[in-house]
């Protein structure tokens with residue numbers, strides 16, 4: 001427990017979990033992606049954060065905004081969003097990985113909770129009861145692609161039932177473009193996207209599925225492109241992303257393995273010499289109760 005700068009209580013304790021998830025997110029990765037995420041999300045400020053602030057202002061007469069962040073990891077979403085919401089706030093950070101949550105230190109009053117998507121309805125109700133205030137915003141960042149269609153549906157249904165706003169940030173759309181281009185780019189991209197769909201996960205189909213699920217709940221939906229623009233100013237992020245992108249593509253389609261090795265070597269060289277850029281498309285979605 002500790003005090004945040006606004007005098008709110010920070011409680012980073014989490015319920016005990018028997019084990020970590022099978023495929024835990026890496027805290028180092030969550031940290032090196034933050035500069036690209038911040039830059040990308042600037043494109044959402046006017047079209048999405050403005051209307052969200054207006055809605056919160058009129059819908060939260062108590063002036064205190066209760067926020068639930070799903071798949072919160074080490075708290076990057078709250079780091080970015082909390083200073084952009086001009087209200088007193090309490091965040092409930094939810095993740096199935098208690099180890100990641102224990103490292104969260106966002107710039108707002110918060111509670112960490114171990115939980116999964118099927119718990120969302122209960123978590124929204126408990127957050128409202130704990131803070132004597134309905135949950136005003138259900139949010140997540142960089143989460144939707146690892147969820148199934150049923151999980152996204154459950155989240156959207158729970159949000160509609162709680163009449164809260166929804167902000168899903170930084171969902172990959174599967175579109176990646178490099179400069180300079182290479183004939184192998186498209187085959188690697190297709191294999192990578194297929195890899196992301198394993199085990200029923202939505203992968204690059206997540207933003208469209210989420211928008212459709214929110215519309216089915218009669219919410220007013222709008223969205224904005226929040227693409228990563230990678231270049232040699234963030235070499236560790238760019239190299240790590242490139243290597244994982246190729247690794248997953250080859251795992252999906254071993255037929256591209258030989259050519260992929262050469263491709264990666266060439267791309268690493270271009271990155272080192274400041275000659276490579278990539279756009280990795282993402283989408284942010286805002287939904288407000290109808």
Ligand SMILES: C[S@@+](CC[C@H](N)C(=O)[O-])C[C@H]1O[C@@H](n2cnc3c(N)ncnc32)[C@H](O)[C@@H]1O
Nearest residue numbers: 025030071072073076095096097116117141142
């Ligand atoms: C790519 S990370 C994003 C973390 C953070 N939102 C950010 O933007 O840095 C995805 C997070 O979702 C969590 N996660 C994935 N599937 C989950 C599930 N079914 N239930 C709860 N958390 C989940 C992971 O543990 C991880 O922390």
